[in-house]
Amino acid sequence: MSTDPGKQLPLDLPHRPALSREDFLVTPANAEAVVWLDCWPRWPGPALALHGPRGCGKTHLAHVFAARSGAAILRAEELPDEDIPYLLDHHRALVVEGADRLVPDPEVEQALFHAWNLVKDAQRHILLTGEEPPARWKVDLPDLRSRLSTAQTAAIAAPDDILMEAVLVKLFIDRQLRVGPDVIGFLLRHMERSFAAARRVVAAADTMSLAERRHITVRFIAKVLDAQNRDGSAKP
Amino acid sequence: MSTGSMDAAIAAQWDRVQGQLREEFGDAAFKSWVAPMTVTDVRDGAVTLAVPTRFIRDWVLTHYADRIRALWNGENPAVRTVDVMVVTNMQRPDLTGGGPAAAAVNDPVPGSPRAAAMESGRRTEAAAAGRAGTPASAAAPVPAHGGFMAAAPTGQVDDLSASLDARYTFENFVVGKPNEFAHAAAQRVADSDQVSFNPLFLYGGVGLGKTHLMHAIAHRLRERRPERRVIYMSAEKFMYSFVRALRHQDTISFKEQFRTVDVLMIDDVQFISGKDSTQEEFFHTFNALVDQGRQIVISADKSPNDLEEIGARLRSRMASGLVADIHPTTYELRLGILDAKAEQMGVEVPVKVKEFLAHKITSNARELEGALTRLVAHAQLVGRELSLETAHDVLADLLRAYDRRVTIEEIQKKVAEHFQVRVADMHSARRARAVTRPRQVAMYLSKQLTSRSLPEIGRKFGGRDHTTVMHAVKKVEELIAGDAAFAEDVNLLRRMLES
Numbered sequence: 001m002s003t004d005p006g007k008q009l010p011l012d013l014p015h016r017p018a019l020s021r022e023d024f025l026v027t028p029a030n031a032e033a034v035v036w037l038d039c040w041p042r043w044p045g046p047a048l049a050l051h052g053p054r055g056c057g058k059t060h061l062a063h064v065f066a067a068r069s070g071a072a073i074l075r076a077e078e079l080p081d082e083d084i085p086y087l088l089d090h091h092r093a094l095v096v097e098g099a100d101r102l103v104p105d106p107e108v109e110q111a112l113f114h115a116w117n118l119v120k121d122a123q124r125h126i127l128l129t130g131e132e133p134p135a136r137w138k139v140d141l142p143d144l145r146s147r148l149s150t151a152q153t154a155a156i157a158a159p160d161d162i163l164m165e166a167v168l169v170k171l172f173i174d175r176q177l178r179v180g181p182d183v184i185g186f187l188l189r190h191m192e193r194s195f196a197a198a199r200r201v202v203a204a205a206d207t208m209s210l211a212e213r214r215h216i217t218v219r220f221i222a223k224v225l226d227a228q229n230r231d232g233s234a235k236p
Numbered sequence: 237m238s239t240g241s242m243d244a245a246i247a248a249q250w251d252r253v254q255g256q257l258r259e260e261f262g263d264a265a266f267k268s269w270v271a272p273m274t275v276t277d278v279r280d281g282a283v284t285l286a287v288p289t290r291f292i293r294d295w296v297l298t299h300y301a302d303r304i305r306a307l308w309n310g311e312n313p314a315v316r317t318v319d320v321m322v323v324t325n326m327q328r329p330d331l332t333g334g335g336p337a338a339a340a341v342n343d344p345v346p347g348s349p350r351a352a353a354m355e356s357g358r359r360t361e362a363a364a365a366g367r368a369g370t371p372a373s374a375a376a377p378v379p380a381h382g383g384f385m386a387a388a389p390t391g392q393v394d395d396l397s398a399s400l401d402a403r404y405t406f407e408n409f410v411v412g413k414p415n416e417f418a419h420a421a422a423q424r425v426a427d428s429d430q431v432s433f434n435p436l437f438l439y440g441g442v443g444l445g446k447t448h449l450m451h452a453i454a455h456r457l458r459e460r461r462p463e464r465r466v467i468y469m470s471a472e473k474f475m476y477s478f479v480r481a482l483r484h485q486d487t488i489s490f491k492e493q494f495r496t497v498d499v500l501m502i503d504d505v506q507f508i509s510g511k512d513s514t515q516e517e518f519f520h521t522f523n524a525l526v527d528q529g530r531q532i533v534i535s536a537d538k539s540p541n542d543l544e545e546i547g548a549r550l551r552s553r554m555a556s557g558l559v560a561d562i563h564p565t566t567y568e569l570r571l572g573i574l575d576a577k578a579e580q581m582g583v584e585v586p587v588k589v590k591e592f593l594a595h596k597i598t599s600n601a602r603e604l605e606g607a608l609t610r611l612v613a614h615a616q617l618v619g620r621e622l623s624l625e626t627a628h629d630v631l632a633d634l635l636r637a638y639d640r641r642v643t644i645e646e647i648q649k650k651v652a653e654h655f656q657v658r659v660a661d662m663h664s665a666r667r668a669r670a671v672t673r674p675r676q677v678a679m680y681l682s683k684q685l686t687s688r689s690l691p692e693i694g695r696k697f698g699g700r701d702h703t704t705v706m707h708a709v710k711k712v713e714e715l716i717a718g719d720a721a722f723a724e725d726v727n728l729l730r731r732m733l734e735s
Contacts, residue, residue, distance in 0.1 A: 025289050035617060044613040045606070085476055114472045114507075121398045121473070133633035143504070143537070146443040146599065149634060150606025152613055158687060165268050169295055181265055181299055189702055194687040 025170075027163040030057060033154040037065045037127075040093070044152055046120040049128040051100075052156030055195030057167075058129040061156075062095045065127055069093045076101075079111035084118050093125040100130025100137045113144040164193055171202040172216075177209070179216045186218045190225055204228055249311040250275050256307050257300065269296055276323070281316040283308060286323040293320045396477075396493050397454075397467045403580060404451030410576045412569030415445055418560040422449040425499075425531060426456035433558035435522075435532035439539050440562030443602025446535035450501045453533060457499060464498040471507040475514045482513070494521050501533040505554070509545030519550045532557075570594035570604055577605050583612050589627055596635055607631055628735070642685045642733050644678075644696045650733055651678040654725075663698035676708035677726060683709050685733060 026034050033050055036043070050058050066073050071093035074082060079096065087094060094115065119126045128134060133155070134148035159167060168187055172179050191197055205224045209216050258266040272292060277284040285304075287293050296304075297320050305318040406426070411419050418438050425436050438446045454468045469477075481490035494500065500521075508514055525532055536543060540555035565573070571594045578585040585608070593611075597604045614630045615622050632639065648662040655674035662675055675697060682693045683705065690702035697705070716723040 032618065044609050117470055117472060123399060135633040136637060142442045146602050149603050152610055153633065162268050173294055189690050189706065192687050192689045
């Protein structure tokens with residue numbers, strides 16, 4: 001970015017995304033996942049895997065689920081250091097986030113394997129999240145691989161228009177940015193339709209509007225999109 | 237709250253207000269923001285609208301509330317304010333595109349132990365959903381009993397023992413050439429009162445039925461000789477318990493627990509590998525029990541001699557009884573397993589589907605059963621038929637290593653082939669119906685199957701404007717809604733592109 005005089009240098013303030021069920025919009029793209037979570041504890045097995053592209057709301061749903069079930073939320077890489085039997089004494093379910101990318105570490109694999117068995121044994125449940133379904137995760141431990149492939153899967157699909165619109169609105173509201181329906185409409189027609197692109201464009205709009213001290217209008221957002229396309233930042 | 241006749245009047249007012257909003261703000265905005273609202277209350281000149289999420293509320297309050305108030309005031313001058321409140325769960329996801337198929341899934345299975353264990357919070361939620369007017373009793377594909385939730389494991393008889401899976405009995409074990417020896421040995425242990433071989437060492441690859449046989453032994457023994465103390469535990473559980481005892485300096489009571497065991501079964505003993513103190517403890521427990529004439533059953537993924545990380549003493553001790561291996565499944569055994577599993581679940585699975593699964597999922601019995609469970613659960617959840625097509629969709633992750641990313645070029649090519657026009661016509665300026673319709677279908681599919689922006693799709697179709705793409709999408713959607721044959725055509729194309 002150039003350093004125009006008079007341009008404010010925006011701090012990248014962490015914004016806290018709203019993560020309750022009230023903030024989650026159910027559309028055909030994520031309906032199946034929501035129903036599976038609502039079904040708990042009547043799952044067909046000990047595990048459910050929630051998978052979908054980045055930014056599609058997996059973490060959001062996992063938190064909604066945890067709030068309802070009292071599940072403990074862990075990241076996969078934390079598993080080897082956790083006392084799983086203790087957690088299972090105190091929680092009716094576990095959520096393991098980002099379970100797909102961290103698995104090719106033998107220690108994490110073993111820990112996940114043991115956690116799975118303990119969960120099953122204690123008649124608890126485990127919710128796994130990742131971008132791909134578990135049968136496609138790269139796992140070396142055959143015992144774990146074969147268990148993972150039996151997990152019920154719930155896919156969150158690429159966003160449909162309704163979800164895309166809601167996601168954009170939510171992202172703007174999370175950052176306390178006020179935009180009109182015309183801005184959302186413009187984005188829907190002109191941007192790449194993915195969760196990741198929605199995040200990028202809202203973040204960029206936030207930064208640029210802070211720096212230039214301007215409101216987010218259709219003209220402004222068109223400029224943001226343009227700048228992104230020029231940067232070639234439309235990569236996945 | 238209002239009387240019945242007032243309700244009808246209010247409903248009519250709301251209907252007209254909605255109609256106005258639709259006209260003023262357009263279809264898309266209407267579907268996203270106006271349609272999800274329901275009137276919950278009208279009193280003292282205040283209308284209360286319920287929305288499913290907080291951000292819809294914020295959005296509606298900022299952008300539509302004033303207009304709603306003005307319109308409603310025009311309908312009914314008594315109305316002066318509009319409130320918007322959040323009612324979670326009021327909106328049931330619609331999986332089939334038809335009715336609220338999934339609604340009833342929320343209701344716990346009557347009488348099941350899990351249902352009884354559910355927090356009362358669930359009921360309040362269901363009640364809230366009911367209040368918001370969700371047709372909860374609409375045709376639900378999930379049967380009230382059985383369903384996809386398998387029988388809960390039987391309760392623990394012994395603190396030390398892991399719970400047993402009620403489904404893992406000898407009756408449910410499908411015997412075939414690959415596992416008949418191990419099966420016979422396990423039955424012998426379960427049915428005789430003398431120790432004939434000690435230990436019984438079962439081994440085989442993952443998911444072939446070692447755990448099933450061990451649970452079956454325990455079930456049979458508990459049924460036949462309830463006074464005998466049978467302990468089944470995984471090696472890692474043994475390990476955890478021992479490490480815990482060490483930490484609490486309580487190894488004596490740990491040892492005590494095992495002294496009175498009549499039958500000890502340790503599953504997946506390979507996970508004790510490499511942990512010296514645990515191995516040592518296990519070795520002592522093992523010896524003590526064998527010396528007292530108690531039965532031991534062990535399972536592992538390899539034969540005793542191949543368990544390289546286990547000390548030589550323990551290895552030779554484990555190999556000193558009967559070593560029975562389980563071989564990978566054959567096609568016939570896999571079919572048998574599927575038959576048995578389907579019967580257990582109480583579902584009719586078409587032969588074609590079973591043959592397909594037995595043919596495709598060859599790795600092991602666990603994955604095969606898992607695949608069938610997933611398929612049935614999914615089909616019941618969304619109310620789909622158990623067909624080959626459903627199997628392809630639901631088990632895509634098992635059947636293919638990755639999903640294909642469809643490109644606009646591929647879409648253009650397939651669509652051109654299908655409608656027998658030239659690929660060049662996708663980019664050309666020709667406006668004959670014979671080429672515009674396929675072009676519109678290709679644009680529609682590009683929007684559905686790729687994440688490309690509309691301007692970008694336009695560019696790939698001979699530099700057309702994004703409004704042309706929007707028009708094409710709308711046109712195709714209309715045709716799909718009105719023409720079943722056309723809808724089938726488009727669906728077929730989509731399937732071909734996705735597989």
